[in-house]
Amino acid sequence: AQSVTQPDIHITVSEGASLELRCNYSYGATPYLFWYVQSPGQGLQLLLKYFSGDTLVQGIKGFEAEFKRSQSSFNLRKPSVHWSDAAEYFCAVGPSGDKVIFGPGTSLSVIP
Amino acid sequence: DSGVTQTPKHLITATGQRVTLRCSPRSGDLSVYWYQQSLDQGLQFLIQYYNGEERAKGNILERFSAQQFPDLHSELNLSSLELGDSALYFCASSPEVYRSNEQFFGPGTRLTVL
Numbered sequence: 001a002q003s004v005t006q007p008d009i010h011i012t013v014s015e016g017a018s019l020e021l022r023c024n025y026s027y028g029a030t031p032y033l034f035w036y037v038q039s040p041g042q043g044l045q046l047l048l049k050y051f052s053g054d055t056l057v058q059g060i061k062g063f064e065a066e067f068k069r070s071q072s073s074f075n076l077r078k079p080s081v082h083w084s085d086a087a088e089y090f091c092a093v094g095p096s097g098d099k100v101i102f103g104p105g106t107s108l109s110v111i112p
Numbered sequence: 113d114s115g116v117t118q119t120p121k122h123l124i125t126a127t128g129q130r131v132t133l134r135c136s137p138r139s140g141d142l143s144v145y146w147y148q149q150s151l152d153q154g155l156q157f158l159i160q161y162y163n164g165e166e167r168a169k170g171n172i173l174e175r176f177s178a179q180q181f182p183d184l185h186s187e188l189n190l191s192s193l194e195l196g197d198s199a200l201y202f203c204a205s206s207p208e209v210y211r212s213n214e215q216f217f218g219p220g221t222r223l224t225v226l
Contacts, residue, residue: 034214043114043202043217044155090155099170100215102155 002027004093004103012109013081021076021106023065023091033074034092034100035065044090050074061085086110115139116218118203124224130191133221137184137205143167144186145206145215146178150199161186190223198225 048059094100157170161180
């Protein structure tokens with residue numbers, strides 16, 4: 001069965017430091033991959049998506065992610081974190097039948 | 113602002129009651145999705161409608177139902193409410209039927225069952 005894991009439940013980084021959030025998936029075919037961000041009290045917003053082509057994907061707010069088929073991973077990165085990046089981050093994979101499967105999320109805290 | 117609106121923002125009710133959550137998708141989007149987000153279950157897909165027709169079902173309880181109206185707005189009906197139904201309920205919309213496309217999420221309705 002298709003699944004998404006985000007090994008880190010919570011991460012704390014200092015402002016200005018680099019960030020990498022991990023995402024691993026289990027999927028039988030070429031997946032569509034997404035990263036969403038949820039700020040406190042807000043709905044989810046798409047950061048970036050991968051469908052095909054270049055495995056390094058650029059998104060909004062300075063985020064990027066790299067699809068590595070051999071590792072079944074789609075890790076999210078940002079070279080320099082801002083305090084406003086503190087939020088919940090969700091990796092998602094689809095389609096699974098008629099569904100997109102969301103991971104459990106990683107909560108990011110940023111220390112000033 | 114995603115363009116998806118949800119009402120009400122907060123809802124407090126008692127066990128056994130019935131509530132209706134409303135969602136207006138982005139202009140032009142034909143697909144509407146409903147999700148439940150709770151601390152213990154994470155983000156769970158409930159159901160999807162496309163242009164008025166049910167397209168896919170996820171982990172939706174029999175006590176829950178939804179519909180999409182001709183003007184494309186959608187309602188999620190929750191009945192015989194239990195304490196465990198307390199959660200954030202999100203609506204999302206997208207222009208296409210396949211979930212490989214980006215979904216635009218509303219701000220959510222926070223349901224508290226006392």
